[in-house]
Amino acid sequence: AQSVTQPDIHITVSEGASLELRCNYSYGATPYLFWYVQSPGQGLQLLLKYFSGDTLVQGIKGFEAEFKRSQSSFNLRKPSVHWSDAAEYFCAVGAYMDSNYQLIWGAGTKLIIKP
């Protein structure tokens, strides 16, 4: 069955430090992959997406992610985090289930920034 796993419920990072959020998926075909960010009480903002081509994709706010087919992973990275990056981050896979397309979501990783 298709699924998305974000192994880290919380991650704490010092401001200015680098960040990597993990995402692993289970899907039989080549997936569409997404990272979204959600600030408290808000909707979801698309950070970046991977459909095909270059496996390193750049997104907004200085984020990037790398698709590794052999590891079924799509980890999100940022070289230097800012206090405003504190939020919850969701990885999602666009997949066909029963011939219908839908997004399958991870449970999210909450990013906490230490001053």
Added chain:
Amino acid sequence: ETGVTQSPTHLIKTRGQQVTLRCSSQSGHNTVSWYQQALGQGPQFIFQYYREEENGRGNFPPRFSGLQFPNYSSELNVNALELDDSALYLCASSIDKTYEQYFGPGTRLTVT
């Protein structure tokens, strides 16, 4: 360009009542998807509408129903509300069924 909007922002209902949530899609988008996000969890797919027809449904009972209008705006209706229906309901629009989805701010539904 106007983004995805949802109304109302917050709603409090009593168990057994019915509720209608509304979503206006982003300009040029013909597909609307609805998600339920319980506290502390990722979104769960409810259903998707493409050009006014339901185009897929998640694991939600029939008391969750929807509509899409000719202008591609959409409604989510929930009958016979249960306490577990308390959640943030998110609407997302996209240019076509398989493109990236853009989300509205959500409607926070509380069932007491």
